[in-house]
Amino acid sequence: MSDDTRAKSTDERAVSRRNILVASVALGGAAAAARAGAETLADVPPREPGAELGAHSERSGFVKLSRVPEAGPGVRNVDPADAINSKTPIGQLVGNLTPTDLHYERSHSGVPDLDPAKHRLLVHGFVDRPRVLTLQDLMAMPSVSRTVFLECTGNGWENWKRADPMVTVQNTHGLVSTNEWTGVPLAYLAELVGRRSSSTWMLAEGDDAAGVARSIPLTDEIMSEAFIAYGQNGEPIRPAHGYPMRLIVPGCEGNVNIKWLRRLKFGDQPWMTRWETARYTQLLADGRAQQFQLHMDANSVITSPSGTMQIARGYQRITGLAWSGHGRIARVDVSTDGGKSWRQATLEGQVLPKAQTRFGCDWDWDGRPARILSRSTDEHGDVQPTRQQLIDRVGTNALFHYNAQQTWAIDESGRVTNVLV
């Protein structure tokens, strides 16, 4: 690298940092002010002894990260009692993992804090040896740890029919998160209880007030991959995410990953619970509905720059997240001209099956209005659809499984807004 090039790239990085700072003013104002205040190295505050060591570590006071509770599509800033979900600030996160306390949440009847000494898991139905198990029992069994994304089937529901231009990526795509989960393989438990080969479906039921219950088809894929988790990112699962135990079915819609799991019942047909009939079915344009649409399809979104951010002319690092419920992300393409031309982005982290993958690419913004979007392809060749392709297939009443390419518009002033194309 020549000296000139090095100087230029340092400038670019400086611009880039300023862009990021400007973009995060709304939610990270203190951090931006403090760092922007150090115009020369002499302005950087002197070192001094820090706070005492505590029992657990807190986030920096300069970093403001929080989820957004929501009562329904676009219904935010509600009384917490009315919220039905809480969205991850994916526009401010880096890497592939979601911090535990910022993992999105969707609960149907509040968040119980269950006493593990009293909690029990009943496994029965088409089995030779029904069992009542404790958390200690599960923790004594062989375990697996796996990094997977969970996604609420309602993720993206802001954009089915109309677009609020002033919406952040947290609000368009904040119902997806990736954590490492630890627990007992379903196949191990199935053998423990002597699951009969005639059992092709399993009911999983939660211990929340609503007793949320889903019928899960026991395909080879699900039998191989599903597990009953008690660990989340190295610690016991947090109450909001199912303490003391939950089902994890990698790649499948959030609702089947039953939280506060208390019962598994094997059978030979689905039970047709409310959640797999009246909810979480995808209404098509002809009035019929797709049912047991469990896998989340190939998806991606640019998280920066994204909705309501402000960018400056010059170098931009476009970055975002891609995921597919069918397997690994194979490639991500990015367009800065509204989808007319594409170039391949770099996959920037570990590419794990059924987990979110960070992508990025360089862009030099010339100051003219632009439209940026991403398109992911998974290892099976499934390509994330355009909005029009998705709507041609399922109409605009579907409400669930929205995975269309997300377009952000940038006007002459550098303002980034949400658009439907």
Next chain:
Amino acid sequence: MSWFSNATAALLLALPVAAVAGSHPDFGRAPSPAEQQLWDIDVRPDGQGLPPGSGTAAQGRELFQTNCEGCHGVAGVGGPKDRLVGGKGSLATDKPIKTIGSYWPYATTLFDYIRRAMPYQAPGSLSADETYAVVAYLLNLNGIVPDTARLDRASLVAVRMPNRDGFIPDQEYRHVHPTKVRWAPHGVRYPAK
């Protein structure tokens, strides 16, 4: 798929069930039939799981006014929570209204859901008779059973919901075949898609 070798997986898939199951240490305890029954609340469309008992639409009306109206409105319309009545013919329009009458494919689901999750503040507090009664009232409000209806196990299973044929199960799960996947210390494999 990278957790294990194909050769290991093939070997494991070939093992008879009993041999693998027999190698497990035991965990937990066997439930008594009585405690299984206590928790075994799920109901299938063929009626499996429905308890004895019965209730009338008239009884259900009173129960609804006491327990449900605050959230679902008078006669199931206009409350802050889900609308329960009407919407027939709306599913293919730009403003679909999903209710028990317009959307739910099975009456057994209504029994299961009310018994496990309602009333919101005291789920599980309705008796079997009361649950049949509330189901009868809601089906009557939707014009599916007459206002003189008394529902029990047999008559509930016989109810045909208006949107019974409105659902298309994902192709992958129309016919689920028995899986031969076995647990193994080094993981198990599933066929590539």
